[in-house]
Amino acid sequence: MESKDKLFNKGFLSITLINFLVYLVYYLLMVIIAVVAQEKLGATLSQAGLASGIYVIGTLVARLYVGKKLEVLGRKQTLRVGIILYLITTLMYLYMPSIAILYVVRLLNGFFYGTVSTATNAIVTEYIPLSRRGEGINYYGLSTSLAAAIGPFLGMLLLHATSINFIVIMSSIILAFTVIGCFILNVNNMALNSDQRALADSWKINTFIDTKVVFIAAIAFIMGLAYSSVLSFLASYVETIDLVSISSFFFVVYALVITVTRPMAGRIFDRYGENSVMYPSYFFLAVGLFVLSITTSSWELLFSGALIGLGYGTFMSNGQAVALHLEKDISRIGVALSTYFVGLDLGIGVGPYLLGALRNFVDFKQMYLMTAALPIICAVLYKLFYKGAKTEERLPENGQHAA
Structure with missing residues (x-):
């Protein structure tokens, strides 16, 4: 049986890897979208900027709503449904006939990225001993930092060497493996009492x-x-x-x-x-x-x-x-x-x-x-x-x- 103070347990390593792959796809696509919008869809510089920025709007909405409803919806269900929809909305980049469609896809993709990252940020706390919280969060944060370094480099490299469709398909394959990982990972839901559930169901500002x-x-x-x-x-x-x-x-x-x-x-x-x-x-x-x-x-x-x-x-x-x-x-x-x-x-x-x-x-x-x-x-x-x-x-x- 694992020590309660053991940080590098199976659950911690698994959710950290999942987080890395989720962020890798995020950064991989973030650096190429503006270029694609301009070169393939004839977007102006401001339209291309909006195509990048609208993703953040979707992410913020997800963080506010999913953060509030996470324990009611269930950590396990939120992670699994979120990662499937993140994969589906990533595949939707293969069909971009207009800048308007790209905006919709980016908004949805940002929302489900935000959903998954909100879930992983909460789930990892279950696997970090309280006595090693600072150390655990910093190791977990490395997965985001490495993705932020590798993703843009890989995105720019592939953009010049291959095509947007190749990058989308590669990103989707990465997410497909991540989906499998999310279903294998043992995730525990919270058992809420009536007061906690009522708070989560409320629409008061302090519940968001x-x-x-x-x-x-x-x-x-x-x-x-x-x-x-x-x-x-x-x-x-x-x-x-x-x-x-x-x-x-x-x-x-x-x-x-x-x-x-x-x-x-x-x-x-x-x-x-x-x-x-x-x-x-x-x-x-x-x-x-x-x-x-x-x-x-x-x-x-x-x-x-x-x-x-x-x-x-x-x-x-x-x-x-x-x-x-x-x-x-x-x-x-x-x-x-x-x-x-x-x-x-x-x-x-x-x-x-x-x-x-x-x-x-x-x-x-x-x-x-x-x-x-x-x-x-x-x-x-x-x-x-x-x-x-x-x-x-x-x-x-x-x-x-x-x-």
Whole structure:
């Protein structure tokens, strides 16, 4: 029988692999959709941008609704139905006669991606010992980070070497194996009492948003806003400073740093508390964006990538661990996690629009210098308003598992 403190158990490894494959397909398709919309459907730049962005709308709706209804619908059923529909809506990319159809497919695909990722984020908590929560969430978060590094690289490589249909079919095959994995994985549903079920069935705002997690979700929004400057404008920025040739290694360095440091950050979180990793994450992101704003050489660009990985990469997983730390009611885990990720996704989603508007008044260097202030603002807000939570075992009455 496995020790209750064993982290790398069969369930943890399985759900982490499933999460990696789900995110891999997400990133694989994300980087090629705008190109496909323009080249195959004759879309304008703004239409192509909407084709990419509408996916986020579907994801946000799913996070809010599925996060609230997860325990009522059942974790097992939500995961299995969600992954099947994620596969089906991915296959629908094979039929794209118009930009309007592409919008519909992207919206639906985003919704079911959000459904599956919301379910996996809750399910993994069942397999992480409470004493190793920070470490477990950081290892689990590696699956997302690796997918974020491999997916875009693979997508761009295949786009130039093959065709959109080949990429869609390959993505569908990956998801087909993931469907099998989701049906093999042992997932326990929650047994809710009448009060918990009534809360989940209510349409009050607090049933969609976990008020205990709102603050850390707001911090996640600002951090996501800062990081969106890198995702959206780095490709254009490196052209202005003549560093295009080395820029492809920026995210490689970012991913390598996260891979090496996340397990360590998780152990520090468990041993010394959340503040021991949250404050450094704000500091490193701020310094990373500052270095990016003054970059003139290859080593400075890659060094900024390492610092940004230490900052945003550390925050992303440990912010999730904080959200879990704050919500003691196990029946509300789905709502707590969806609240956190809504904040993060919104920051990444609206950032390009807000910073794009800012770019009308400042140059890239000034923009990155200004975004470097955002993590500092987060650190100040966190110091003033974050009250934390005691690390204690959840009470039995908060919810029990049922087969």
